[in-house]
Amino acid sequence: MNFEITDEQQQIRDEVRRFAENEIKPVAKEYDREEKTPHDLIEKGAEMGLTGAQIPIEYGGAGYDALDVAIIIEEMYAADPGVGGAILGTAFGSEAIVGFGTEEQKEKYLPPLANGEKIMGSAISEPDTGSDVSSVSTRAEKDGDEWVVNGNKMWITNGSVGDFFVVLCETDPDADGRYNGFSQIIVESDRDGFEADKITGKLGIRASDTAELIFDDVRVPEENLVGNRGMGFLQQMQFFDETRTQVAAQGVGIAKGAAERALEYAQEREQFGQPIGEFQAIQHKLSDMFTRTEAARNLTYKSAWSVDHEEEQLTQLASMAKEYASRVAVDVANETVQIHGGAGYVDDFDAERFYRDSKITQIYEGTTEIQKNIIARELLGKGF
Incomplete structure (x- = not known):
């Protein structure tokens, strides 16, 4: 190895x-x-x-x-x-x-x-549909050589700054099977009937744009269909294996950044006549933070390797990595605030921002609970 x-x-x-x-x-x-x-x-x-x-x-x-x-x-x-x-x-x-x-x-x-000239996004979640991807209600109906898209998407990354989006739509409501009626369609943001409403006041990752998208009889050409009609759900499941690995890497990065800031502060901040890093309680915290970050990194890298090699356990590994690394990110960021004490509660230091930013890794690209469901499903061989 x-x-x-x-x-x-x-x-x-x-x-x-x-x-x-x-x-x-x-x-x-x-x-x-x-x-x-x-x-x-x-x-x-x-x-x-x-x-x-x-x-x-x-x-x-x-x-x-x-x-x-x-x-x-x-x-x-x-x-x-x-x-x-x-x-x-x-x-x-x-x-x-x-x-x-x-x-x-x-x-x-x-x-x-x-080359950075354009920005795009993936539009999946809706106001009433998050974890249950197969229940999206945004519709795309064929009208001649065009698709007509109607519906809402919520929590969309790059929503108000994106130039185009890959939108998961219901295109075949009468299709056999729960997962066979969906397709992905590219929708440009400058088309009539498209509207984006920027979401502000987020807990974290505030520099990353998030918005609600509204599609009101938005017409796009037939050639904007991505892949085969009716295969959108299965395309998304493959997409998630890769993006969940990327969220795991986000968690590793957040944990790394937070832990490094905690270590630096522990070496500089003095109490009772010595740096707080000399106290065993702080040493134990730092030990746990760096050990768990390293464990999350190795699991994430294994998942990334599996993406590159199309390994059979990829779906399970991606969910394991995403669930564990995101949990480590939140826990390490929390301990970073604790080590900073009162200074960690204000934005003079980065600790509070990392604490706020960490939480989203447990929510997007499938919540922690969904990841555990997937891991168990894979272990038991139950499929979708």
């Missing part, structure tokens, strides 16, 4: 870490307070290939594999989850186009994502 990353991956880590330290850390607090998208940093990230990290080279991307991407995510989120997520999430949903799109779709939509 080889636990070493390659020289190329170490170079990627070093370059991304320098970018994150020099460009993201100094301004992260500002973007969080103002809840604004860091367009200037997205441009800089595009120059480094970060916005097109997982997009194939032939379409202008960096062509990184899943483990490369996990390493990039970890370093970006260790600097700041909100800004890091905003930069890396500009192509969120592009996996559907890469995996199932036509050659024309790939050539049209992927290059401008890779």
